[in-house]
Amino acid sequence: MKEPVKSEFGTVGEKPKVEKKFYNRNLILAGIIVFVALITYPIWNLQGKSVPPPDPKLDTPVIQKMAEQDRKCIEDKTYMRNYHMQMLDEWRDQVVRNGNREYTSLSGKKYTASLQNTCLECHSNKSQFCDQCHNYVGVAPYCWGCHLTREKKLAEAK
């Protein structure tokens, strides 16, 4: 029997023992923590808060004066909710560029294509109607760069 030879890496002929070690532990844990903190930002940002869903109000004087069966928007509610921005964009092009103020709804009724005179006629409460959802989903439509709101008009008239 030969005497086992030792070297700085262990005994010759034996398999090296590679230590299972968490290398650069602090750095890697810090990286993971920063990453998790970043992607969970919405969770700790809203922690303990409850955000009420938007509640657009329909109780303007004009709407209240209407008879029950006439209380309808120019298209049905789902369509208006999802597509009103597209409709207004098309109206803008058709009125400003082609001078055509006529809009025929899907049900065949004719309306004047005008944000201020048609939409805002009934929905005169921008802050309780338009802004409710717009603020909720964080959109800032540039309608109001040119158009006056009824609320402003009323305030100015007083």
Place this chain on the structure above:
Amino acid sequence: MTDFFKLHFFIPLGIVLALIIIPYVGYMANLQLVLGIVIPYLAVLIFLEGLIYRVIKWARSPVPFRIPTTCAQHRSLPWLKKSLGDKLDNPETTLQVIGRMALEVLFFRSLFRNLTTKLRRPADHPEDAKLFYWSYKWLWLGAIAFHYTFLIVLLRHLRFFTETTPGFVQTIEHVDGWFQIFQPTVYLTGIILLVALTYLLGRRVYNPSMRYISLASDYFPLFLILAIGTTGVLMRYFFKVDITAVKQLALGWVTFKPTVPAGIGVIFYIHLFLVSVLFMYFPFSKLLHMAGVFLSPTRNLASNNRWVRHINPWNYPVKFHPYIEHENKYRQAMKEVGLPVEKE
């Protein structure tokens, strides 16, 4: 087109199409609760758990050797000066390593160095072919366009997860929709994202040598992200859904009071399902280079082999035979034949 290509191209394509059909069927079967709450939560859990698991697994592998895969000047004689570029390419200090990592992570420096090879034959001497290496930036451009637009698209989605939307998200949206075309405003990043992805896919398909080395795991993420981008664009501009209901759903997740509001269109559930699949697939795929880039040993280690000793922990113990032992054994014989010895 080889069978190999068909296998690796059409199978992932089929899987992604199936991943579009599954939520459609689920929606028709009124499984909104599963599609809208269970699967997204599961996806985020798998994503986080898998990502942390993989990173820690990597961290448990010793990386003793510095691999100076670099074309920059190494530390050498005092009169060989290193420029800033040399220092960032072949770093000696931690600060320089951070510089190299920042260039890699933020600007994809390695891709920027991508080369193309061409065999050029002069018309009058076709046998006199020469191999040319030339800079080739298209891959870098496609990659950087894709990654940054994807990041911006992701950040823009924060408006669904926060109340009120943070200022930087609004700034991003404002700049992104700078041209104010169409309504809702067209975001440029959405278009650039799809164009860049199409380029990255086309590169693999049209270039024969790329096609030869492309696997299903290369095509699948491309198809998946293309499908995510396409459904997102369709949902925003064409088949609109009730966005306030979508936000209610998203806020429900992050406040841990999940509810599924009625009336969200099927395209939203398809989009959401594809995103969930992307999250679940992430830790198991090449996409994990997101974390891996920070742990790439050829980038994140200072090239200090010449003055710091790095011991390899899996070195087999060997019996050393230093010169002095050799001399001790043969001193007499060496002296006899007149060889110089260290010790008399």
